[in-house]
Amino acid sequence: MKRREILQKLALTVPAGMAFPSLLNSCAPKDPPLKPVYDGNVIIIGAGVAGLQAAQLIKNQNVSVQILEATDLFGGRVKVNHDFFDFPLEQGADYVYGNSNPWHDVIIERGITLEEIPKHASFVMDGIPDFEEDLVGRGDTDFINAQNFIGNLKNYGGPDLTLQNAVVSAQIAPRAHHVVEGQVATPNGATYNNMSVKGISDNLKKWDGGEGRFFSSNQSLIQILSGVYTDVLSLIKFNTPISSIDYSDPSNIILTDKNGETHTCTRVIITVPLAVLKSGSIAFTPSLPILNTSAWNRIGMSGGIKVTLSFFSNFWNKSSTSIYTEGYAREYYAPGIVRTNSNRVLTALIVGDQAEVLAGKSDDEIFQLLLADLDAIYPVQGGKASKEFNAAESYLFDWGKQEYIQGAQSYPLVSGTGAPAQMATPVQDRIFWAGEATALNGNSATVQGAMESANRATLELFDVILDI
Numbered sequence: 001m002k003r004r005e006i007l008q009k010l011a012l013t014v015p016a017g018m019a020f021p022s023l024l025n026s027c028a029p030k031d032p033p034l035k036p037v038y039d040g041n042v043i044i045i046g047a048g049v050a051g052l053q054a055a056q057l058i059k060n061q062n063v064s065v066q067i068l069e070a071t072d073l074f075g076g077r078v079k080v081n082h083d084f085f086d087f088p089l090e091q092g093a094d095y096v097y098g099n100s101n102p103w104h105d106v107i108i109e110r111g112i113t114l115e116e117i118p119k120h121a122s123f124v125m126d127g128i129p130d131f132e133e134d135l136v137g138r139g140d141t142d143f144i145n146a147q148n149f150i151g152n153l154k155n156y157g158g159p160d161l162t163l164q165n166a167v168v169s170a171q172i173a174p175r176a177h178h179v180v181e182g183q184v185a186t187p188n189g190a191t192y193n194n195m196s197v198k199g200i201s202d203n204l205k206k207w208d209g210g211e212g213r214f215f216s217s218n219q220s221l222i223q224i225l226s227g228v229y230t231d232v233l234s235l236i237k238f239n240t241p242i243s244s245i246d247y248s249d250p251s252n253i254i255l256t257d258k259n260g261e262t263h264t265c266t267r268v269i270i271t272v273p274l275a276v277l278k279s280g281s282i283a284f285t286p287s288l289p290i291l292n293t294s295a296w297n298r299i300g301m302s303g304g305i306k307v308t309l310s311f312f313s314n315f316w317n318k319s320s321t322s323i324y325t326e327g328y329a330r331e332y333y334a335p336g337i338v339r340t341n342s343n344r345v346l347t348a349l350i351v352g353d354q355a356e357v358l359a360g361k362s363d364d365e366i367f368q369l370l371l372a373d374l375d376a377i378y379p380v381q382g383g384k385a386s387k388e389f390n391a392a393e394s395y396l397f398d399w400g401k402q403e404y405i406q407g408a409q410s411y412p413l414v415s416g417t418g419a420p421a422q423m424a425t426p427v428q429d430r431i432f433w434a435g436e437a438t439a440l441n442g443n444s445a446t447v448q449g450a451m452e453s454a455n456r457a458t459l460e461l462f463d464v465i466l467d468i
């Protein structure tokens, strides 16, 4: 069999992501690993989705592989909090975006129900919440222009500006700017003054993950991951934060962890978040090529605080899926809406500038600021939110403060065209890059982006190591 055919057999020559189900199936007895296998060993840094996916693919081909994870948990930015609610409440990734991508498909294949979130959001205009149909019915042209702007983003052909400057150029009235910011920038972990409109448009053009937003109705995403990646969980060495990578010896790569232990391999796949790389907490010897490191500065990753406010009763409207506001949280969404009858929780991801403003404050101070925002929107009886607030069931998680994550998600910056591909360029055919920031199919900042980045990095690795 020719090399190309073998790679095809490995299902890695089809567009990354499409390969996912057949790759996992390739460990079934009817389709044994291909020989000859590689006699070196691969280390993967990070046990998030990208690290687990890469490990699964490599193990399937009988290549020696280990994952080194800084913390005592796998999943990275997929993390659940079970403490207070009668359904799994996610601290990191929550929605499954699109109905035609590897993440969606693998969940369905496991027989898990995904519930589509209906499109029924409230938008606060001039301080008053209203549904889209009412704003459109009343002919609120500022709101309609903002919605049309979002609808046309995929066709954006103008200059490379921040989303904010593009909104101003499009003469969207300031009273509707948050409508764009909350729906476009917030889900990507960004504020509209630092995200590139061209980058968003390019991602929308490349996106082939399908339509809709879904919640897993009963299993947490980490439960799903542990089922999908059962085979590789035993390959993880926890509490092993890598602090330096020495690849000066052409035969071996020496990784040193913070405990002073060394780990040797012939190839490494690095999946740590972009913000961790930017912080310089992993030292490289020799220095990495400028091609890779300059790309880091052309991709954004800001802080992100996920706040869950629990209330004794729903005061905002039980049919409202999200509330878009001008306050600290540009979007509150109702995670209970499709999963349980107790629809009395609002979750907000506060990112970018707003997250920085709140960073020095205590949990309770942050709760009070958000409650004041909500009281102003729902003012009946001196503030519905404060009156109904259930402090004992509310909590927040600050992703910017997690030493081995340091932010929410990556997003495109102005002048960032091509940066993810540059960042993902292998170094000396020995260092490979995966992780959501290196996703190339318009799906960075998502779980499926992390999976697809691992498929791509593994293909690059196989291309080098498999003796075909």
Ligand SMILES: Cc1cc2nc3c(=O)[nH]c(=O)nc-3n(C[C@H](O)[C@H](O)[C@H](O)COP(=O)(O)OP(=O)(O)OC[C@H]3O[C@@H](n4cnc5c(N)ncnc54)[C@H](O)[C@@H]3O)c2cc1C
Pocket: 045, 046, 047, 048, 049, 050, 051, 068, 069, 070, 071, 073, 074, 075, 076, 077, 078, 091, 092, 093, 094, 095, 096, 097, 240, 241, 242, 243, 271, 272, 273, 276, 282, 304, 306, 349, 399, 404, 405, 407, 408, 409, 434, 435, 436, 437, 444, 445, 446, 447, 448, 449, 450
């Ligand atoms: C609040 C929030 C909400 C989100 N919402 C959604 C959503 O609704 N839908 C969606 O699809 N996506 C969402 N995402 C994005 C999604 O979670 C990520 O894109 C995806 O999980 C990233 O996976 P990864 O493997 O690339 O990185 P990570 O999950 O960050 O994994 C990297 C791993 O590397 C480890 N690590 C870091 N440094 C070191 C080191 N020095 N040595 C060893 N290990 C190290 C980390 O501990 C971590 O386990 C959200 C993210 C956040 C933060």
